[in-house]
Amino acid sequence: MSEFDEAMSLTRDGDGQVARGHLAPGWAIGEAVNGGALMALAATALRHDIGADLDPLALSAYFLSATQPGDVEVTSRVLRQGRAFTTGECAIAQRGADGADVDRVRVLATFGSLADPGTAHRTIEAPPIAAPQDCLGADDAPREVTDAAPLVGRLDMRFDPPSAGWALGRPSGRGQLDAWVRFRDGREADTTALLFLLDALPPVAFDLGIMGWAPTIEFSGHVRARPAPGWLQMQTTTRVLTGALMEEDATIWDSTGTLVAQSRQLCGVRLPDGWSPPGR
């Protein structure tokens, strides 16, 4: 079984509305479980309720507190089943030190079928970037960068050279990261995995020299097509940065160049003392 499928495994008891899962430390960034892994776990729970043949078209997650590696309790419920779309809600909680449940994430999501996504009449073309073998991977990064992000071990991630400067203290100042990504163990991405991958790159704030933790307030992902096997190309950007908040947009294309997912998140941001936007 792939690492991702193992992380997404849920066991149910009783009426089946509450499922138990386990997210190992390998899915953490710093001390907290990665938000994308939690979104994919919520989608997995809802897919069980709604139908494994349907795809998560839209999923919104609100992060209430940092999820610690370990056991999680996932409660999901179908809100409305329609002809084309089915919507559900999901809550992820963990047992706190005092034995009481602590809310970690709340999710709303709508599912439908992407078996036939139809012609792409308008799209965003994938930007031309260096080939994977000419990009920079985790093996090229300083040890302190990869040590802080165990999640990196799950992924083969290759940064286009202009997008790799942050790891060496030379952020480009564009507010943009371009990379190739796939699972390190060879598992191909499906529409649930896309929800994980949308949040898998480092914060785009790194490319602006803002290296602190940027807590996600809200994350909405849209899955637009089922991905073909192979490398996925990904771009993240931010355009609106104030002293307190920034948005981060992500786009993923599959190996055929088809746009397969988009997302936007709002993050809190703390600017380093004396920070000014780095030159390009």
Place this chain on the structure above:
Amino acid sequence: MSEFDEAMSLTRDGDGQVARGHLAPGWAIGEAVNGGALMALAATALRHDIGADLDPLALSAYFLSATQPGDVEVTSRVLRQGRAFTTGECAIAQRGADGADVDRVRVLATFGSLADPGTAHRTIEAPPIAAPQDCLGADDAPREVTDAAPLVGRLDMRFDPPSAGWALGRPSGRGQLDAWVRFRDGREADTTALLFLLDALPPVAFDLGIMGWAPTIEFSGHVRARPAPGWLQMQTTTRVLTGALMEEDATIWDSTGTLVAQSRQLCGVRLPDGWSPPGR
């Protein structure tokens, strides 16, 4: 009292968690109440629970069924109160013909203070468009267009000439609408009203010659600053359109040129028979 404040009025009974409201036919587009009015109503209910001095920073709405003009029941609840951010959930329902409650909208939202939004280090500049007096308003539109959208009566909306062709059967094909907007009765916008206005323009699909109803699957709005009084400038765009789905992004700037709100929604779309993208 302004029309908007009247529509946002809620009365509470019992423990105060359930509020009753009323959305008059004037807030409808076609047969259904406008989604933005419902999002602002959810934000109003949550603001009562969370604190009137806080602003809705992010709000995500999932639309389960079309809200009919008339009475609504709004159930809101705080999920987590933090130092900087407070998150809540909200459900809007209506009594169905058989007397049972029907779910209309589910909302998750996070509030915080925009009293001091900080310096805008990076932003999107408002595009140059014609001045309001040189734009096209509802008075210039064919009667069948305005009759279908009672909501138009609440707003003074002025379309930049290249964005007005759809109303005359000549969509520009850009997939972009630029307009000025403000309340017709002179009420100034606040951060709650911005959530309404983000969804107030006609579907951007109209500018591609797709005139049917584009049901919103998911809508997430981010409020980035408290708006200054006066005209608001607004732009909506779509970039990714398949036979079944499209996304629509909206941006609002205030009269000082400050970007005050952004949104992205995913809509279902049904292409007219024989449709092809109109030339520019």
